[in-house]
Amino acid sequence: MNPKLFDIPIRKADGAETTLAEHRGRVLLIVNVASKCGFTDQYAGLETLYKKYHERGLTVLGFPCNQFLKQESGDDASIQQFCTVNFGVTFPVFAKIDVNGSNAHPLYRYLKKAKPGTLGTGWIKWNFAKFLVDRSGNVVKRIGTATKPAAIEKDIEAMLESPAA
Numbered sequence: 001m002n003p004k005l006f007d008i009p010i011r012k013a014d015g016a017e018t019t020l021a022e023h024r025g026r027v028l029l030i031v032n033v034a035s036k037c038g039f040t041d042q043y044a045g046l047e048t049l050y051k052k053y054h055e056r057g058l059t060v061l062g063f064p065c066n067q068f069l070k071q072e073s074g075d076d077a078s079i080q081q082f083c084t085v086n087f088g089v090t091f092p093v094f095a096k097i098d099v100n101g102s103n104a105h106p107l108y109r110y111l112k113k114a115k116p117g118t119l120g121t122g123w124i125k126w127n128f129a130k131f132l133v134d135r136s137g138n139v140v141k142r143i144g145t146a147t148k149p150a151a152i153e154k155d156i157e158a159m160l161e162s163p164a165a
Contacts, residue, residue, distance in 0.1 A: 005137040008107045011095040013076040020107075026059045027159045028133040029152075030111065032099045032124060033062040034072040035082045039128040043087035045149030049156065050091040056160045057135065062093035063107070067100055068127050099124040114139035134159055 006021045020028070031046060043062075050060040064079050066072040072079065076095050083089035097105040100123050104112075111131045112122040130143035132155060140159065143152055 005107075005110060005133065005139075008110060010105075010107060013080050013093060013095050015076075015095065020061075023059050023061070024137070025135050026057050027053075027135055027156060028131075029058065029060045029149075029156070030107075030131045030133060031060065031062055032065040032097075032108070032127055032129055033083075033093065034065060034068065034127040035074060035079060036071040037068070037127040039126070039145055042128050042149055043083060043089055047087055047089050047091065049149050049153065053156055053160060054091075058156055058160060060091040062089070062091060063099070063105070064093065064096040065099050065124075065127065066096060067098055071127060072096060099129075111139055111142075115142035117142060132156070132159065134162065 006024050007019055010018055010020065012018055029049065033043065034040060046060050049058065064072045074082065079096065080093060083093050097108070099105065099108040108124065112124070115131060116122050117125065126145040128145045130147070130152070131139055132141040132143065132152065134140050141155060
């Protein structure tokens with residue numbers, strides 16, 4: 001049995017346990033992030049989307065992951081500092097997790113089951129894979145690593161215009 005998206009336990013960067021319940025009714029862009037990746041500059045685009053659309057109902061959620069060539073080797077505190085100092089990130093960046101394998105976080109198990117990748121694969125292929133979730137918690141779209149945040153702006157706008165089901 002899959003838990004509802006908003007009930008899945010997650011850990012904040014400071015170690016506090018929480019869920020996504022506080023984000024119920026918002027459009028979510030969930031992203032596995034890393035500090036030493038060729039796509040790390042996407043933090044800037046994610047922050048731009050967050051600032052532009054947060055008041056209208058978008059929340060960007062970052063989940064650091066060290067599974068891809070160890071490109072997120074820092075601890076949670078150093079990851080937070082990196083995001084703030086280098087990209088002015090104000091959207092929530094949570095504690096480091098695994099997105100693949102036997103230790104994959106339940107959130108990513110849920111997301112991958114809801115929207116499998118190419119040819120039905122459940123694997124996240126790299127850092128900065130994105131999942132767009134509607135206000136009701138339905139995983140609407142899976143977006144590849146190479147797609148820049150600005151390229152999904154029209155999808156976000158359309159979802160923000162739709163009320164929660």
